[in-house]
Amino acid sequence: MTIELQKKIVDRNDFNAITSEGWYNVNLGAFTLDFYFRPSEFKRAWIFSPGWLDRKQFPVPYFQRAKWFSSLEGVGLSLSDPSLALDEDIQVGWFLGNDKTDYLYETAKYIGELLEFMGIPKEQINFFGSSAGGFSSLGFATYLRGSRALVVNPQTDLFRFHNIPELGKIIRSGFYSRNTTQINTEYPWRFSIYALFKKENYTPPCLIMINTADDWHVSEHVAPLLAKLSGHALSNELTVKFFYDMDMGHNPPGPQIMLPIMEKFSHPYA
Numbered sequence: 261m262t263i264e265l266q267k268k269i270v271d272r273n274d275f276n277a278i279t280s281e282g283w284y285n286v287n288l289g290a291f292t293l294d295f296y297f298r299p300s301e302f303k304r305a306w307i308f309s310p311g312w313l314d315r316k317q318f319p320v321p322y323f324q325r326a327k328w329f330s331s332l333e334g335v336g337l338s339l340s341d342p343s344l345a346l347d348e349d350i351q352v353g354w355f356l357g358n359d360k361t362d363y364l365y366e367t368a369k370y371i372g373e374l375l376e377f378m379g380i381p382k383e384q385i386n387f388f389g390s391s392a393g394g395f396s397s398l399g400f401a402t403y404l405r406g407s408r409a410l411v412v413n414p415q416t417d418l419f420r421f422h423n424i425p426e427l428g429k430i431i432r433s434g435f436y437s438r439n440t441t442q443i444n445t446e447y448p449w450r451f452s453i454y455a456l457f458k459k460e461n462y463t464p465p466c467l468i469m470i471n472t473a474d475d476w477h478v479s480e481h482v483a484p485l486l487a488k489l490s491g492h493a494l495s496n497e498l499t500v501k502f503f504y505d506m507d508m509g510h511n512p513p514g515p516q517i518m519l520p521i522m523e524k525f526s527h528p529y530a
Contacts, residue, residue: 267294272370275377283323288370290361294340296323304334304526305380307371309389309396310341312352320344324393331519333526334386335378337371341396346433352392352426354418355399358434362450364396368403382406386526390512391415391477394468398453401464409466410525412512413477416453420480454488463494467525473506 269285270277278284278297286293310324321340329336342363343353357363375385385407387397394414401409419440421427431437438446449456457463470482482500489495505513512518 273373275374278374283321286370288366290366291342291345291357291363293342293367293370294321294323296326296336296338298326298329298336300333300335302333302335303378303380304384305375305378305386306332306334306336306522306526307385307387307397307400308336308338309355309387309393309400310339311389311391311393313341313344315344315348315351325388325515328515328519331515332522334384335375335380339367341392342367343430343434347429350426350429350433353430354392354415355396356418356430356434356450359436359438359446362447364399364450365403368400371400372404383408384526386410386522388522389414391510395453398464398466399456401466402453402456402460402462405462405464407464408525408528409464410469410522411466412469412518413471413474413510414453414468414481415477416481416485418451420484422476422480454485457489457494461494463489463497465497465528466499468498468500469512469521470500470502471508471510472502472504473508474510477510 265282267283267285272286272288279299281298284295284297308325313322323338323340326338341353341355343356344350355364355367382404383406387400387409389397390412392415394411397409397411401407415421418427443451449459468482470478472478
């Protein structure tokens, strides 16, 4: 969604200022978070995380799928990844942040406080994203216990990301070129969903949709995660739905397919 409204800068704890639809900018200390907000009377929320962003084509911040909110019941937040601010050539960031600050954790903490202020119970908080946004959504739901995640063709282990040069950009900018061994020793959970589940001893209620025509994300991301979780209590809340669409490949289905699935997902006991 192209930004047309004026940026509204609000203080970290000024939740009262977030009422009308539009673009908000909040200083979270080590970084600023931009998001598009759509209010609702329903005590439910959808939070969208971004995937890859072609910075030659789209502005930063860019709020992916914000138009979908008009078709969903509940408050809507479309997040822009603050990791893109680490360097102008970074196009995907997974909310990694840098070696000192975990942007994913800090963003989850802020979202939880904001939605609690709005009276939205954690069980009615739904995270959604595909690809890199799927990785982030799984992470957010892990940190914000009680919330849920619906993801499509997600990455689950960033060291299996297919574009090594692109991954290298954020490691150089935020982690000062630490190698794989150093990262896996210091904070493996920031690069691996399984490591995060294990660290937190928790798996959020989540649905992973994976296109079997997306060979790389089946073999390098979803299959390894399922293998590690096999027979483990951590797998109890995870559901995987396989589908096949050769034309879509890694791209997620459009709103005509996803919106009914999302609406059903947000009513698990209906």
